[in-house]
Amino acid sequence: MSALTESPPRSIRRLVVKIGSGVVTFGGSSGLEIDRNVFFRIAREVAAARHHGVDVAIVSSGAVALGIEELGLDGRPESMSAVQATAAVGQGLLMSLWREAFARHRLKVGQVLLTHSDLADRQRYLNVRATLDSLLEAECVPVINEHDTVATDEIAFGDNDRLATQVANLMGADALVLLSTVDGLLDPAGQLVPYVALSDDPMALVQSRTSSTGRGGMGSKVQSARAAARGGIAVTIANGKKADSVLGLVEGRPIGTRFEHAEQGLPSRKHWIAYTLKPRGALTVDPGAARALRHEGASLLSVGITVVDGDFGVGDLVRVLDPSGNEIARGLIRLAAPELRGQVGTRGPVAIHRDDLVTI
Ligand code: GLU
Numbered sequence: 001m002s003a004l005t006e007s008p009p010r011s012i013r014r015l016v017v018k019i020g021s022g023v024v025t026f027g028g029s030s031g032l033e034i035d036r037n038v039f040f041r042i043a044r045e046v047a048a049a050r051h052h053g054v055d056v057a058i059v060s061s062g063a064v065a066l067g068i069e070e071l072g073l074d075g076r077p078e079s080m081s082a083v084q085a086t087a088a089v090g091q092g093l094l095m096s097l098w099r100e101a102f103a104r105h106r107l108k109v110g111q112v113l114l115t116h117s118d119l120a121d122r123q124r125y126l127n128v129r130a131t132l133d134s135l136l137e138a139e140c141v142p143v144i145n146e147h148d149t150v151a152t153d154e155i156a157f158g159d160n161d162r163l164a165t166q167v168a169n170l171m172g173a174d175a176l177v178l179l180s181t182v183d184g185l186l187d188p189a190g191q192l193v194p195y196v197a198l199s200d201d202p203m204a205l206v207q208s209r210t211s212s213t214g215r216g217g218m219g220s221k222v223q224s225a226r227a228a229a230r231g232g233i234a235v236t237i238a239n240g241k242k243a244d245s246v247l248g249l250v251e252g253r254p255i256g257t258r259f260e261h262a263e264q265g266l267p268s269r270k271h272w273i274a275y276t277l278k279p280r281g282a283l284t285v286d287p288g289a290a291r292a293l294r295h296e297g298a299s300l301l302s303v304g305i306t307v308v309d310g311d312f313g314v315g316d317l318v319r320v321l322d323p324s325g326n327e328i329a330r331g332l333i334r335l336a337a338p339e340l341r342g343q344v345g346t347r348g349p350v351a352i353h354r355d356d357l358v359t360i
Contacts, residue, residue, distance in 0.1 A: 018164035023240035024062040039101040045246035047105035057142040059164040066090030087148035115151035161224040179240025184257030232265015274358040277317035281310020302348035331357035
């Protein structure tokens with residue numbers, strides 16, 4: 001979009017590579033047959049990136065597709081539990097493919113299976129971070145996937161883009177590449193948009209939120225890219241079916257759609273508050289409180305709240321809306337909903353402390 005003001009590509013030290021089901025199979029999101037060459041090519045590029053001193057972690061789908069192949073099924077099973085069982089069969093095979101592909105470069109892999117609720121628990125989030133750091137120190141390539149046997153988020157929503165964003169944040173990655181089956185974000189004429197500035201509205205270009213790039217679709221990719229870019233991570237959406245989409249990025253070649261990232265990223269805990277936790281309610285605030293949150297970095301006091309929606313408890317994430325209903329912030333609430341309702345409009349306690357609040 002804003003080619004004149006493009007920031008230079010970042011020199012990458014720690015990279016997360018997200019590979020969707022459409023990339024590891026033939027025939028896009030409905031493809032069932034595994035494209036084994038992709039594993040070998042990406043492993044070769046990741047190994048070369050590591051030679052440049054870049055730490056790399058992979059977020060890989062493919063468990064369901066490999067399970068379908070192994071079980072000799074005609075297609076994706078109907079019921080959720082059958083898809084989960086299929087993923088249980090395929091996950092080990094997925095790891096053995098990555099193991100074989102990286103062994104050619106004398107690299108070892110480590111499997112990390114995560115759910116969003118693992119990451120929503122701050123202690124478990126920190127545990128995962130320590131494990132990933134140890135894997136990288138041991139010169140292993142972490143291979144992360146949604147823990148499909150206990151969680152259905154990705155199976156239901158194609159949500160590994162979001163998982164990859166959260167992993168990039170928790171690892172302190174400076175770059176994230178979301179590999180898709182198209183060259184990047186395309187404009188209505190089908191032309192590649194090479195650069196998206198922070199001030200641009202790329203969602204306006206997303207034609208269909210569940211496009212043929214996988215069940216997550218371009219909408220989920222763009223939203224994830226924005227969240228990560230706001231957190232200071234350099235995000236690229238690129239074609240995982242083409243050579244050079246990982247190594248080219250590391251070596252600074254123009255690849256896919258590059259998203260401008262905030263120079264001053266959100267601190268990791270604030271990113272976690274804004275993008276990992278799921279909201280349990282919403283507070284509408286008056287114009288004065290909206291201004292104080294937006295421009296003065298203030299805490300939210302109960303006196304500025306006009307409406308309390310939802311049934312949240314102490315410490316839950318709530319959205320903060322301005323009088324027109326636009327979301328302006330998110331934060332961890334200090335009072336449970338019934339208690340807060342009794343305090344609305346009064347000079348009561350702090351509802352969300354500014355340390356626990358992120359403006360959107
Ligand atoms: N995590 C799943 C996988 O690795 C999700 C993809 C899907 O539901 O097809 O296969």
